[in-house]
Amino acid sequence: MTQQIPSTEPELAGVRNFRDVGGLPTVDGRRVRHGVLFRSGHLAHATDEDAAFLSGLGLHTIFDFRNAADQKLEGPDVELPGVRNVNLPLSDPADGAEFWQMVRDGDVDQLRGILGDGKAANRMTASYRSMVRERTAEHARVLHALAEDSLPALMHCAAGKDRAGLSVAVTLLAVGVERDAILGDYLESNALHRRYKVRRSSASGEAYSPEIMELLSPLFDAREEYLAAAFETVEEIWGGSDAYLEQGLGLSPETRERLRDRLLD
Numbered sequence: 001m002t003q004q005i006p007s008t009e010p011e012l013a014g015v016r017n018f019r020d021v022g023g024l025p026t027v028d029g030r031r032v033r034h035g036v037l038f039r040s041g042h043l044a045h046a047t048d049e050d051a052a053f054l055s056g057l058g059l060h061t062i063f064d065f066r067n068a069a070d071q072k073l074e075g076p077d078v079e080l081p082g083v084r085n086v087n088l089p090l091s092d093p094a095d096g097a098e099f100w101q102m103v104r105d106g107d108v109d110q111l112r113g114i115l116g117d118g119k120a121a122n123r124m125t126a127s128y129r130s131m132v133r134e135r136t137a138e139h140a141r142v143l144h145a146l147a148e149d150s151l152p153a154l155m156h157c158a159a160g161k162d163r164a165g166l167s168v169a170v171t172l173l174a175v176g177v178e179r180d181a182i183l184g185d186y187l188e189s190n191a192l193h194r195r196y197k198v199r200r201s202s203a204s205g206e207a208y209s210p211e212i213m214e215l216l217s218p219l220f221d222a223r224e225e226y227l228a229a230a231f232e233t234v235e236e237i238w239g240g241s242d243a244y245l246e247q248g249l250g251l252s253p254e255t256r257e258r259l260r261d262r263l264l265d
Helices: 048-055 068-074 097-105 108-115 119-134 136-148 163-174 179-190 210-220 224-238 241-248 253-263
Strands: 037-040 061-064 084-087 153-156
Touching (some): 037 163, 097 108, 108 119, 119 163, 119 210, 136 163, 136 241, 153 163, 163 241, 179 224
């Protein structure tokens, strides 16, 4: 599979899972331009050095897909001078707040009950399906903004894996990036230095026992089956990606072409 990560990728101290999406190949032989589309985890803990680096990217817009519960837990993004911040939640703040409290506080028996026997992976798969099915307005807004005036852009959520991962995948789909390359970029979130740091309320060893970490792992993994579920939903509802983009997201051929001109070499 095509290597997606430039050799010059920076190591940011307080921002996880940052990368330039540039270089990915399209089905018609073009490539995503470097320096126009970035993705990451949240920016709430960015250091001064991180912020200086991000400011140097010349960003026009940061799309933050976190909800109010995420922002309460992690804090707001650092503000970068001259950059437009667009908060576009891709999940209901009320949906799952108690669930994530359980992830942080629950003991092994409680976690077995809500995550064991495939429940965690099933929850993630259902979430990807619902984001495709129910968040067409948000994805449409992002793509139209990118086609108009919002590049260079950074997309992020909490871990930069699921909501940002799917939004980046939809963007890449719209400009004709190869499916294997879309998947390869998505799976890069599993790299050890990228992964979201699991934080539990107790610092005891028992709170991070092997069994607990195994129960939690489906929530913090980027899995091929999750993204596949999103693409399957596109096929099931719209019959294909072109119909999804045109009918589901309202992208005209002219808008898609403008998007391709902006994002591709």
